[in-house]
Amino acid sequence: MExxxxxxxxxxNTEYNIxxxxxxxKIDGAxxxxxxxxxxxxxxxxKFDGGPWKIINMSKDNIAEKLGEIIDRMP
Structure with missing residues (x-):
C-alpha cells in the first residue's frame, strides 16, 4: 500500500482535507x-477488471449526515 x-x-466556501x-x-485484480x-x-x-467504480463500504449513515450539513449551509 502506498x-x-x-x-x-x-x-x-468550506475547505475539506480528504x-x-x-x-x-493482486489476486483478483481489483x-x-x-x-x-x-x-x-x-x-x-x-473497480474490477475495467468495470465501473462502485461504492463498496462506507461509515453507515454518517456520510449522509456530513453531506447533508454541506447542503444545509448552501444559500
Whole structure:
C-alpha cells in the first residue's frame, strides 16, 4: 500500500482535507480507494477488471449526515 494522498476540496466556501488511501488486490485484480473525510467518516470505492467504480463500504449513515450539513449551509 502506498503513502496516503491528501486532497484539498473547497465546496461552498468550506475547505475539506480528504485523505485518499489506495490498494490493489493482486489476486483478483481489483482496485480499492478509501476517501477518509475524518476519523469517523469514509467511503471505499472499488473497480474490477475495467468495470465501473462502485461504492463498496462506507461509515453507515454518517456520510449522509456530513453531506447533508454541506447542503444545509448552501444559500
Amino acid at each position: 503513502k496516503p494522498d491528501i486532497i484539498n476540496l473547497n465546496f461552498n 485523505e485518499i488511501i489506495g490498494n490493489v488486490d 482496485y480499492y480507494y478509501t476517501f477518509k473525510f475524518d476519523k469517523d467518516h469514509f467511503i471505499t470505492i472499488s
